[in-house]
Amino acid sequence: MKAAVLYAPNEIRVEEIDIPVLESYEILVKVKATGICGSDLPRVLGEAAHHYPIVLGHEFAGVVDQIGSDVTRVKVGDRVVGVPLKACRQCDDCRSGNYAQCKQYSFIGSRVNGSWAEYVAIPEDNAILFGEDVSFEEAALVEPSAVALHALQLIQFQGGEHVAILGGGNIGLLVLQWARIWGAREVTVFDIDEQRLRTAQLLGADHVINSLNSGSEKEWKSITGGKGFGVVMETAGSDITMRQSFDLAANKAKVCFVGTPVRDLTFSHKQFELMNRKEFTLTGSWMSYSAPFPGKEWETTLHFLRKGQLNFKDIVFKRLDLDQINEAFDLYREPGAVKGKIMLLNR
Structure with a gap:
């Protein structure tokens, strides 16, 4: 599959890598739209990446392409939003529903390979289904919307x-x-x-x-x-x-x-x-999670999207193909050049 792989600060290569092999509880998502988050900038433009090489990207939506043998809730062809946090579910914080405070967590797109690719593997529990009344681009912005809503709920x-x-x-x-x-x-x-x-x-x-x-x-x-x-x-x-x-x-x-x-x-x-x-x-306020996992922030976002009370379209500054990811970061290197969200699309 095609992926944008970060090898070092300011070094992203768009190249062919292996499609992920699924665990029994995982699904393979064919990524349709994925965003560049502000937290990705110091990983690409600085030295904040956890390791190299890594495929970044944690705001994404797509179509289920394969399912593991133990998957029961999701089927091939479903449209899904990806939830990037992989909490341990065993520690005191997780048992209390405070998944973002888990000290043993992993994270899709920063600690393990993420969505700046044609495919990404995620646990079945990290998929939220949505219908055709929400576009893939809008669905990819559910994660940052959940971050915003979580902060207001927190206070x-x-x-x-x-x-x-x-x-x-x-x-x-x-x-x-x-x-x-x-x-x-x-x-x-x-x-x-x-x-x-x-x-x-x-x-x-x-x-x-x-x-x-x-x-x-x-x-x-x-x-x-x-x-x-x-x-x-x-x-x-x-x-x-x-x-x-x-x-x-x-x-x-x-x-x-x-x-x-x-x-x-x-x-x-x-x-x-x-x-x-x-x-x-x-x-x-940290991330976007509450109990039951991943939290009401996510479904609430989809609800108000369907009602037409959230406007994601006017937040998007530019849409680029995954191949053009280095053009996106050329813009980020120009102070004040980026006025909103840059979306990467697999068309």
Whole structure:
């Protein structure tokens, strides 16, 4: 089969490798659409890969091509979303339904070969069936949508609050849509890229603020009546936006770090004191899982996709064939060139 194999930082080769041999509990998925995630960037452009060679890719959907001898729930020809986490299911965290905290986990597309290929092998339990009313491209974006929804569920978001979203990237735009579905009073998206802010407006943001503008602080204080935001969702993983979230938070707010930082983060004592003075709650959010595995985040995403209340199409920036994967990463090497999700298709 054709696969995009990472051999070293900045070295992806599209080549022929063996089709995976199935275990009895596994299925072979013919990949139709797969995304490039922000977490893939340091693996390709830096030195964050767990090992080499590796086929990355963990946001994907396709058609079941083969099934193992013990598979009973899935049949050849089914359309499926792939769930990348392979939790041990035996540790205390897994038994408590906290699969993302499993210390013995594996992960499709980072620890074992993933979906930047024509075929990928996954356990039967890691397949979610969907019908023809959802496209393969939309289905491949269920995983990042589940990440966004998981963060809101983690803070027990119930609507009625002014919500600030720091970062208008893919996860930020998905958090925006879920906050609106869940009844946010108003949603304000912060970013430094005007095109991303325009997309946020298209997807329903009540307000957008370019953080580089000198009047940005005056803007958000006007929006909130000087009180700050009751919910602050940091989705960029930037040291700047993580510090900014402390300023934006209202008294007794909920602040959630969804983005993954890529460098050391330092707060001044005055900034950190804001958490004490405001008594806001700060938490992180990791992946997209709950009990029963893989969690309601996944089926809920498919439900609202079918109802037409989630818009994935306007998040997609570019569609490329798998053969063109190095063209995609040439774009990532140009600061500010990528304005949304890049999808890789097997056509």
